[in-house]
Amino acid sequence: xxxxxxxxxxxxxxxxxxxxxxxxxxxxxxxxxxxxxxxxxxxxxxxxxxxxxxxxxxxxxxxxxxxxxxxxxxxxxxxxxxxxxxxxxxxxxxxxxxxxxxxxxxxxxxxxxxxxxxxxxxxxxxxxxxxxxxxxxxxxxxxxxxxxxxxxxxxxxxxxxxxxxxxxxxxxxxxxxxxxxxxxxxxxxxxxxxxxxxxxxxxxxxxxxxxxxxxxxxxxxxxxxxxxxxxxxxxxxxxxxxxxxxxxxxxxxxxxxxxxxxxxxxxxxxxxxxxxxxxxxxxxxxxxxxxxxxxxxxxxxxxxxxxxxxxxxxxxxxxxxxxxxxxxxxxxxxxxxxxx
Ligand code: KG4
Numbered sequence: 191x192x193x194x195x196x197x198x199x200x201x202x203x204x205x206x207x208x209x210x211x212x213x214x215x216x217x218x219x220x221x222x223x224x225x226x227x228x229x230x231x232x233x234x235x236x237x238x239x240x241x242x243x244x245x246x247x248x249x250x251x252x253x254x255x256x257x258x259x260x261x262x263x264x265x266x267x268x269x270x271x272x273x274x275x276x277x278x279x280x281x282x283x284x285x286x287x288x289x290x291x292x293x294x295x296x297x298x299x300x301x302x303x304x305x306x307x308x309x310x311x312x313x314x315x316x317x318x319x320x321x322x323x324x325x326x327x328x329x330x331x332x333x334x335x336x337x338x339x340x341x342x343x344x345x346x347x348x349x350x351x352x353x354x355x356x357x358x359x360x361x362x363x364x365x366x367x368x369x370x371x372x373x374x375x376x377x378x379x380x381x382x383x384x385x386x387x388x389x390x391x392x393x394x395x396x397x398x399x400x401x402x403x404x405x406x407x408x409x410x411x412x413x414x415x416x417x418x419x420x421x422x423x424x425x426x427x428x429x430x431x432x433x434x435x436x437x438x439x440x441x442x443x444x445x446x447x448x449x450x451x452x453x454x455x456x457x458x459x460x461x462x463x464x465x466x467x468x469x470x471x472x473x474x475x476x477x478x479x480x481x482x483x484x485x486x487x488x489x490x491x492x493x494x495x496x497x498x499x500x501x502x503x504x505x506x507x508x509x510x511x512x513x514x515x516x517x518x519x520x521x522x523x524x525x526x527x528x529x530x
Contacts, residue, residue, distance in 0.1 A: 197504025200281030201273025216256035238276030267507020278523035331465030350400025385435030
């Protein structure tokens, strides 16, 4: 009999549900929350309320697009954390109630593991290139910047991570500060495409080992823009493409320096990226370029699997299910990775 898994993702500002059958994607529905746009960032309380409104229609749509009845489901995988506690509570409570009503198991998933395994979602008629184990995953999102050694679908080690801001946060906060809008990543990416990445330079962090830091470069950009604006009020408006291109290049350089170091130290040449920032066109082409130069096999996720989605939660849940893991109904969501 086929294993049909419903995945539920509600860790931040996207309510998503997906159905997979034996690892093949049948549907993946995402309701993004526009309500935060006016605030220049995600407002946790508004996010939880929007999840409450969205979750029933999103799950219904995912089931109907998959041509699956709730009674056909084998298990329900849900994001337990890390993320916003109120948001996680909505998805976790929904999964528990639905699992209880259908008398099927629920399976907790670590959101970051979902991002790492996004490339393993199979789709009918779409050839998938999966990295072989062990591989390194550069996991870059609004909340995380990590280099992860993935030993198998269920076991991974964090080799390095940010000691302060995540790279997505640097994109978002700097975009806001420059008055360019939210979310900053896609906006800076678009403007950078028309700019000269070599025009300006920004101070690079000096952090030992494989860890990252992105708060210094944020401050460096802040002072840079403020100083230039004092001399020329039109500076930002007239140079935004070059500023974005140079800033984006600086962020990518920081990411790549440590990734190259990690590949060298571990001897691993299977290199994947994941998370919202893996949608960045500059980062994607740089990974491929470095891969060609260094003999890496590189794996880029499809755009639809870069930002938060339930397909990645369903596939991670599927691997846990196959390993015999089940989650008790008294499980509570966790906001931090360290609480897992
Ligand atoms: O993985 P994600 O959807 O949410 C979590 O943080 O879990 O990532 C969102 C982040 C935001 O910081 C957003 O600005 C960034 O991903 N992002 C991008 C791009 N698209 C989304 N950053 C750079 N370039 C992009 N094209």
